[in-house]
Amino acid sequence: MLFGKLLPRDGNFFELFNQHAAYTVEAAKAFSQLVANYSNLELRAKYNEMVDKAEHDADRITHEVNRAIHVTFITPIDRDQIHALINTMDDVADLIQDSAETMALYDVKHITEEITRLAELGQKCCERVQHAVSLLPKIAEPATTEAALKTCEEIDQLEGDADRVMRMAMSKLFRNDSIDAKELIKLKAIYELLEIITDRCEDVANVIEGIILENS
Template sequence: MFGRLMPTEGKFFDLFNQHAELCVKGAREMVALMSNFDDLENRVHAIEGVEKQADKITYATVDLLHKTFITPLDRDDIHKLITRMDDILDLLEDAAQTVSLYDLHAVTPEAKRLAELVLACAEKVKEAVGMLHNMDNSRQIVAVCEEIDRLESDADHVMRAAMSKLFRDEPDVRHLIKMKAIYEILETVTDRCEDVANIIEGIIVENA
């Protein structure tokens, strides 16, 4: 009787989907920022705004977790998933603010490529999260997670090549330091996307 009076699944999957959509939106803004510095300030503000929206969804998810008696997934998995998704946008905000702080007016093709890989990862995160409500999708979800792993490996290769080129060819030490920081942040975003994929794969193992 008591259990029937308590909230059950709530809107966890809706919240996951909303957050994943913001991850994609933030990543698109990052690609646009890396491609055109004419509107840098507005791009940075846009990414900061997306990150704040995502924070509200994260808080709402955690709050709902505390209020829900029966959850559709393991409580720890819900918390880990929304937290790692939030890390994606936190890092995108860090990257945008770092570009602004360092007063960069152009970036290397490798930085642009890393931003594109971030977007590709974010789109795959959204795709995987969008299927998570139905464990009949488990095979497709695992395939998407494997694609995220591949994209993260691509980002590793791009960063290693970019670092090698930077230390070999860049004569300006200040610019070298700035670009190194941007490379590392963007590559770490793909790491966090891979973390999300790993969490989702764990959820599939537990529930499918």
Template sequence: MLFGKLLPREGNFFELFDQHGQHIVEGSRAFLRMVENYANLTDRERLAAEVIDAEHAADKITAEVNRLLHTTFITPIDREQIHGLINAMDDILDLLQDTTETLSLYDVRRMTEETLSLSQLSARCCERVQHAVNLLPKLSQHTAVEAALKACEEIDQLESEADRVMRSAMSKLFREEQDVRELIKMKAVYEMLETVTDRCEDVANLIEGIVLENS
């Protein structure tokens, strides 16, 4: 009993979730701006660095959440939910960083309309993730519950749209691209960007479960 009293009863998990969500939005917006300004090498390199900085900042928050899980006696929601959510959120930025680095490693020199569309959808998904996460401490309010579930539904819709865009992009790529190397490069980029929305959907599914169990 004394041991339990000495341990913190509740860490600032919701605040850390929100901070992580803000970094996700920062990273996704930087990636989108990079795609929009890809022809400008200086802007491209600066914005790529912003994506990587956002991922590193989020990594620190993930580490802090996992540390708190070992030192907090009573958590605001189930420990497995906390662990699953923060790691699923971290996967989003990891993938954005991987995509950023792939563009450089593969020496991708031009952006397609499909790349821009997928980047826009990814950024919108990330904004919805941050919005849903921000509502978690307010689940005692019916309006917050409805708003969180709506955000999750919107993420699902955006993921479906990204899947449609990717299928169309792949079809166009294999029909029109004559350079095999370019085909391989862009195929990888399309798949990674669509997977960003998949990871956002994973987070939405976790948040939906948390909302339903704790409201």
């Protein structure tokens, strides 16, 4: 009994999830501002730096969670669920940074309305993920469970919206005979990256739904 009391319990995982989700939202907001101010080189650089910082902060939380899994005796939810959730969340932050880096590396010349729309949908998805994560500590309460599942449904709907925007963007891109081939390749890559952000948010929602169903 004494041995059990001396071993670490809980590991503050829910708070760490919240911190990671908050950093991911910071990255998503900074990316949206990067897109909105793309023609201003100074602001573009500023928001790129903000994306990088938020992603690094999120990555630090991911490492902390994965370390805590191994040193915590009793965890609030299954260890595999903790591992799946934090690493899927981290994929979202990584993809936001990848999108910003790819736009810089490919020297994208201008922002299309589809890039703007996909960035907005990605930000909304990240915000809904943050809300769903914030509800996890109280999923034993029926009202909280219902609210969390509803938020996961909203993420699924946003992912569907992003998928439709991406399909229309691709159709428009390949029907435009006047577009430069290199620019076409650049935009195609950006569209795909931005749509994958919402895909990964949907993956996070699926993990959260699994946690709720097994623990509520």
